[in-house]
Amino acid sequence: MEKDRRTIASRVDRLQKEVKQLGEHRSRLRQGRRGQRRLALVGYTNAGKSSLLNALTKPVAGQEALAENKLFATLDPTTRRLDQPNPAGGPPSSVLLTDTVGFIRDLPPPLVEAFRSTLEETLEADQLLIVVDLSDPAWVNQLITVEAILDGLGSTAPRRLVGNQIDRCPAEALEQARLRDPQALFVSATAGLGLERLRDWLFDPGGAVRS
Template sequence: MPTVTTPDRSAAAVLVGVDLGVPHFDGELEELGLLAETAGLHPVARLTCKRKAPDAALFVGSGKAEEIRLLAASEGAQEVLFDQALSPVQQRNLERAIGLPVNDRTLLILEIFAQRARSHEGKLQVELARLQYLSTRLVRRWSHLERQQGGIGTRGGPGETQIELDRRMIGEAIKRTKERLVKVKRQRQTQRRQRERRETFNISLVGYTNAGKSTLFNALVKARAYAADQLFATLDTTTRQLYLGDTDGMGGRSVSLSDTVGFIRDLPHGLVDAFEATLQEAADADLLLHVVDAGNPAFPEQMDEVRRVLREIGAGELPQLLVFNKLDTLDAARRPLALQDEIELDGRRHTRIFASARSGEGLPLLRAELARRAQAQAGAAEEPVAIGHNGGLHSRDTDSRDSDE
């Protein structure tokens, strides 16, 4: 079976971005650079340009392609990375024009996910996304796609037989992977029904990648989930019980807290589909803890992207508590007047709490708010009129990664 050209983890790379007039264009290619470094690449040069629309053949046009070739040669680059998704034809033509492997943002994210997935389900999901991406790269992508000559009644252009064989092999692999994921999803549904019977208030951490979700998760539940200052530091959902202590003399209460995969701009649709079961942890929550990097100037756009993906997975209407994390990175002039306030999003008011998962500032306030909401949900569930309500008190296994293996 043919394979896609995956990034060489030691390669020096030229980063290329094309401003097509979208509001979120990253002129400094900062996020693409972080993605490249996360994948083990070494960005040596960055180049941006403006176009009204992508060139059908080369995406950037022949003149800019030649400029990229010269820049890559002068910097000793072994690879070129585009911040936008490339079609198979554009990728092939660019490689011919530049003389180097050319990859796009989609493959870079897939490569990072492949490196980071640990659970059985996570690996299956990444494999499915990679196979779906590969299936679009078959047409005239590889030099080995040459038609076998000879035989009675052979007709068609060059490469037809081999392409069809490759496509059939990939199609069968996709089918097998989907069947295995269906079994994993059934297991999750069984576990979910068991958790629902325990009537535990379930909270899911969501947010843009590198917003500090795993660090906050560790700070709240004293866990040791992997956390690092990099994109997609963790992919597999981890769940722990969080004891919130006594509130209003009602006795201590434990809730279930899940750390989920981070979102990112232009997340490949294949990954959204493939990670449906993992993102289902967020869709089934009683409360979403939306973690925001308060120190990132682009946090409004990042929040918009998270809300867009939440709507896509059916979690857009769930209650949200906003946590503006990394308070310790803000200078005195940017610090909030109060650690708790309200903010309006999509016509709805949401409570916002400023906190620092590293220093602990604001965490007592966050715990108190979580306890208040969990207690309110428990009180509503005890009322007779609450029978058949849609709140759905759920619980989570101790560690969903272990249960998936």
């Protein structure tokens, strides 16, 4: 057991060094994105964030964000640029959309440290889209957990509720979501419902861009 402990401690130390290097790399990337509107998809694990990112950005085959029904399937944040044509014929408008790690209740401090690079993407976003799976009976408690973690991290970015799986949820879930956020957006990432309205909202000119 003592040998196992030393092996685990050694691996944790190595992983923490790798996380620090990744954090420094991510910091340099964020510096290069200054002046662009940045949004982050956050939510409980398996809420459909990666599927929503893929549905909105339509990456080429083989470059999709990993979307699996598995705890912590997304460990490293994935950022994609989303473009919208300019009706006047000029250059298109663009926003950066980041898929972050799925949250869980009572996230242990070591995991918070391990996921610091993705959490930094969350903290530096101009807007947070809190994705919930409305077909999951526990979505309200999951939303409360996500809000509590964001508050604990000191997140001050505006938040907007995005109800996913509207093709599979009961009608009362929609009403409950509207009560929690009267401006909530409703989509189904897998069925392609509500995506155009969400895209229009992402490019709302009223959204502030950080300097």
